[in-house]
Amino acid sequence: MDKKFDALAENFTTLKKSVTDQLAALTQKIGTWESRIQKLEEQVEKTQELSTIIENRDKEIASLNTGIQSLQEQLNVQEQSHLRNELEIAGIIETENENLHHIIGVLAHKIGLELHPSDVDRVTRVGPKSALNKSNSEPRCVVVRFIRNTKRNDMINAARIRKHITTEDLDIKGTPKKLYFNERLTKANRSLFREARIRAKQAGYRFTWVKNGCIYVRREKEKSPKQIHNIDDVERILGPPPMAQCTAPVQGRPTNA
Known part of the structure; x- marks a missing residue:
C-alpha cells in the first residue's frame, strides 16, 4: 500500500x-x-x-x-x-486691309438701324488668326463694343427682323455667308450655353436663348421660360444626359431668341 x-x-x-x-x-x-x-x-x-x-x-x-x-x-x-455692351457677329468674311467700322456701318444701314460713329466704342476680330482665302477656314468673329447697351440691343433686334442677311448684302466678295448676331458671353457662359442647348434639345425644349447675358430655356411658346444659372440648373431643369449622349460639337452657330 x-x-x-x-x-x-x-x-x-x-x-x-x-x-x-x-x-x-x-x-x-x-x-x-x-x-x-x-x-x-x-x-x-x-x-x-x-x-x-x-x-x-x-x-x-x-x-x-x-x-x-x-x-x-x-x-x-x-x-x-x-460685356453687356458688346455684340458678336459671326460669318463676316475676313479680307486684307478690311475696314470693320465701315462694314458695321453698312450692316446697320442694311438692317434698318440708325448708327452713328459716336455709338461705337471699338470694332475688332477675336480668336486665333487663320490663313485668309481658305475655303475650309471659318472667319473670325467680329466684336462690336457699343457706347450704350441699348444700342447693342437695338442692333440685335433689328438683325432678328432681317433673319436672312448675308455677306452678299454687304458687297463682300466670295460665297455668300449667313450672318449670326449674338450677345458676347464669357468663356464660362459660352460653355454653359452650349451644354444647355444640347441638353434642351434632348429633353424636348424648343427654345434656348440668351438675353442680357442670362441663359433661358422654354419647352413651348405658351410655357414660362426658365433661367439657367449653372450646370446644376441644367441637371435640375433638363435632366441628366442620356447614356448614349453624342460628344460631337454642335453644328451651326447659337442664336438668341
Missing part, C-alpha cells in the same frame, strides 16, 4: 507540475493576447481619430469648394457685366 501511495503521490506531483506548466503557458498566451488586443484597441482608436479628422477635412474642403464656386460665379457675373 505504501508503494502504491508513493506511486500515486508521484503521479499527482507530475500531474500538478504538468497542469502548472500548462497554466503558465496559457497565462503567457493570455498576456500576449491582451497585449495584442490593447494594440488593436489603440489602432482602432487612432483609426477613429483619423476618420474624424478626415471627415472634418472633407467638410472643410466641401465648404471651401462651395466658397470657390460662389466666388467663380460672382467673378463670372462681373465679367459678363463688362
Whole structure:
C-alpha cells in the first residue's frame, strides 16, 4: 500500500507540475493576447481619430469648394457685366486691309438701324488668326463694343427682323455667308450655353436663348421660360444626359431668341 501511495503521490506531483506548466503557458498566451488586443484597441482608436479628422477635412474642403464656386460665379457675373455692351457677329468674311467700322456701318444701314460713329466704342476680330482665302477656314468673329447697351440691343433686334442677311448684302466678295448676331458671353457662359442647348434639345425644349447675358430655356411658346444659372440648373431643369449622349460639337452657330 505504501508503494502504491508513493506511486500515486508521484503521479499527482507530475500531474500538478504538468497542469502548472500548462497554466503558465496559457497565462503567457493570455498576456500576449491582451497585449495584442490593447494594440488593436489603440489602432482602432487612432483609426477613429483619423476618420474624424478626415471627415472634418472633407467638410472643410466641401465648404471651401462651395466658397470657390460662389466666388467663380460672382467673378463670372462681373465679367459678363463688362460685356453687356458688346455684340458678336459671326460669318463676316475676313479680307486684307478690311475696314470693320465701315462694314458695321453698312450692316446697320442694311438692317434698318440708325448708327452713328459716336455709338461705337471699338470694332475688332477675336480668336486665333487663320490663313485668309481658305475655303475650309471659318472667319473670325467680329466684336462690336457699343457706347450704350441699348444700342447693342437695338442692333440685335433689328438683325432678328432681317433673319436672312448675308455677306452678299454687304458687297463682300466670295460665297455668300449667313450672318449670326449674338450677345458676347464669357468663356464660362459660352460653355454653359452650349451644354444647355444640347441638353434642351434632348429633353424636348424648343427654345434656348440668351438675353442680357442670362441663359433661358422654354419647352413651348405658351410655357414660362426658365433661367439657367449653372450646370446644376441644367441637371435640375433638363435632366441628366442620356447614356448614349453624342460628344460631337454642335453644328451651326447659337442664336438668341
